[in-house]
Amino acid sequence: MPNPNPAVDKAAIRAAARNVGDGSVTEGYQADREAVIALLNDALATELVCVLRYKRHHYTVTGLQNGPIKAEFLAHAREEQAHADLLAERIVQLNGLPDFNPANLVARSHAEYDEAITVQAMIMANLIAERIAIEAYRQMIQFIGDTDPTTRHMLVGIMAMEEEHADEMRDLLA
Template sequence: MNPPTKPLDITELRQSARQHIEEGAVTAGYSANREKVIELLNEALATELVCVLRYRRHHFMASGIHSHATAAEFLVHSNEEQGHADQLAERIVQLGGEPDFSPDSLSRRSHAEYVEGVTLGDMIRENLVAERIAIDSYRHAIEVVGADDPTTRRLFESILAVEEEHADELADLLTQVPAPTQAA
């Protein structure tokens, strides 16, 4: 059971809102470690951008009997990952940070890898691996942020839900392509 909270002092609230107004959305009531949250957001941003690029490549490189529908799915996922990247960058700016789009360090900061894949099955598998990495990364970020920054936590939770959908869709696609052959 939560301890009772003191009543909201409207006069104090109004005075506090007038202090440090240059900080925008970050008020005195923000209790998270802002630098750590921005770091988590920038890591997630890098991961999303690497996923956008990998999905785009796979969209254009997909070939074979099941390639048309799979390539279309790769493009949908790429667009959704780009939307996630935009949301993350927007939140970083709201918190007074700077989104890091530097291509020089993108793959190093990303949790997921950029693996090109040769066959359609390789591409699906690599995207599924990346989604599984993203799922666990977002779960970790949600745990770190906890109740200290509910807005960022909800953002991470909403992206996590989409990443889980992507993983489920890719697992279904994987059942439609032949398994890789083992060299004798």
């Protein structure tokens, strides 16, 4: 019986799927896997540095009037941690190893760690870091193109959250 869907070669797909050692990475994966893993590890470092920066700002911001800003910093720290978790999971799905080595985080991070002491300086540092993350994700998305739709989709979602964070930091500066 002929295949009713000639665009999909079921026999070839089934045969290739039996190579289970590569997990979710199939023969059809078109991206440079090692390059994607390296990009994702740099993004992971960025997100972890952002978690630390937001946490520091959350714990060190003072003043009764700054309660909402303190809460915003904590919310962003949690969202950045969720981004880090997504990145680490994707690295593993691509048969890579997420690099959580603290000694390497700042050097690999796109954004910088910040020790600002005034509220305005904290907000400005976070806004700059968010803008750096947005541009870094945009470049990663462009590099990946259509070669890895799963990673691309994940990065687009993270970038959208970073854009929200940047808007929120800009609003706090007003």
